[in-house]
Amino acid sequence: MxxxxxxxxxxxxxxxxxxxxxxxxxxxxxxxxxxxxxxxxxxxxxxxxxxxxxxxxxxxxxxxxxxxxxxxxxxxVGYMFQEFALFPHMDVRKNIWYGVKQDNITSRELYERLLGLLRIEHLTTRFVDKLSGGEKQRVALARALMAExxxxxxxxxxxxxxxxxxxxxxxxxxxxxxxxxxxxxxxxxxxxxxxxxxxxxxxxxxxxxxxxxxxxxxxxxxxxxxxxxx
Missing domain, CATH: 3.40.50.300 (P-loop containing nucleotide triphosphate hydrolases)
Structure with a gap:
């Protein structure tokens, strides 16, 4: 609460x-x-x-x-900004992983789960300027949730x-x-x-x-x- x-x-x-x-x-x-x-x-x-x-x-x-x-x-606290605040010099995978403190089995499983849940598995190697508005929203949400x-x-x-x-x-x-x-x-x-x-x-x-x-x-x-x- x-x-x-x-x-x-x-x-x-x-x-x-x-x-x-x-x-x-x-x-x-x-x-x-x-x-x-x-x-x-x-x-x-x-x-x-x-x-x-x-x-x-x-x-x-x-x-x-x-x-x-x-x-x-x-x-x-996860914060998803109105403008998404994604990093244009990073691909989708690096954007989602940004700020994650530990790269371990648990975090990798969470990453794969988020990709599937948000249906962005095919976007991981794309850069931000190649994403639609809806795709950017999904990536920003995945990044916010990746921090658990x-x-x-x-x-x-x-x-x-x-x-x-x-x-x-x-x-x-x-x-x-x-x-x-x-x-x-x-x-x-x-x-x-x-x-x-x-x-x-x-x-x-x-x-x-x-x-x-x-x-x-x-x-x-x-x-x-x-x-x-x-």
């Missing part, structure tokens, strides 16, 4: 949120600049909140009262894809979360994507939590203005 209760002063407002996520998918959504990516960065340890506490399964990532801040390297994270953060991972590829990868993300059985926190601007992927929902508006659950999500077509979030 991941528990987050934090405040962080940003340029236009103070992010002030509190939530808990178990081994399922929490979707963060709201307008641009509402604080969604800041939450991901705080969980990953890339920024330090001003106040609060972040705890995962009894491990304190951050506590302002206890003056604790665990370095990102120790948190076992205890939490996976995804910042608009499907935003650059065409509609058919997006639908296909939504199903794959849902399946992978069920296999890995760890908390996924996903940022999206799309209510359709939130509906397809989310088990929990947190709507943000200028750093404030508007609702923990969105009872109208299944009927979002009745609220056309909300489809314009960007």
């Amino acid at each position: 991941l528990t987050v209760a934090m405040k962080k002063k940003l340029s236009d407002f103070t992010l002030d949120i509190e939530f808990t996520v178990t081994n399922n998918i929490l979707v963060l959504f709201g307008s641009s600049g509402a604080g969604k990516t800041t939450i991901l960065r705080a969980v990953a340890g890339l920024i330090k909140p001003d106040e609060g506490k972040i705890v995962h399964d009894g491990r304190t990532f951050f506590s302002s009262t206890e003056r604790k801040f665990m370095s990102p390297q120790l948190r076992r 994270p205890a939490i996976l953060l995804l910042d608009e991972p499907l935003s650059a894809l065409d509609s058919d590829t997006r639908l296909e990868l939504q199903a794959e993300l849902k399946k992978i979360q069920g296999i890995w059985n760890i908390p996924f926190i996903l940022v999206t601007h799309s209510l359709e994507e939130a509906q397809a992927l989310g088990d929990q929902f947190l709507f943000l508006e200028r750093g404030k939590q508007v609702a923990k659950s969105i009872p109208w999500l299944n009927n979002f077509v009745q609220y056309p203005s909300l489809n314009q979030i960007n």
Whole structure:
């Protein structure tokens, strides 16, 4: 279980949120600049909140009262960036293995499993510039999972894809979360994507939590203005 209760002063407002996520998918959504990516960065340890506490399964990532801040390297948090952040000078295999601490039987078995699960066995010798958007997404996801994270953060991972590829990868993300059985926190601007992927929902508006659950999500077509979030 991941528990987050934090405040962080940003340029236009103070992010002030509190939530808990178990081994399922929490979707963060709201307008641009509402604080969604800041939450991901705080969980990953890339920024330090001003106040609060972040705890995962009894491990304190951050506590302002206890003056604790665990370095990102120790948190076992996978982070899949919106732009994928793949290395263009490396082929797919080297991208996936980047950051893996030990090359052993277990890691090799995991590598082969990910190739099969994400259907990218035929891409291992290709370089990034030879990949489609969907292929880059799969490689970036494989790299994030190769580190065997205890939490996976995804910042608009499907935003650059065409509609058919997006639908296909939504199903794959849902399946992978069920296999890995760890908390996924996903940022999206799309209510359709939130509906397809989310088990929990947190709507943000200028750093404030508007609702923990969105009872109208299944009927979002009745609220056309909300489809314009960007």
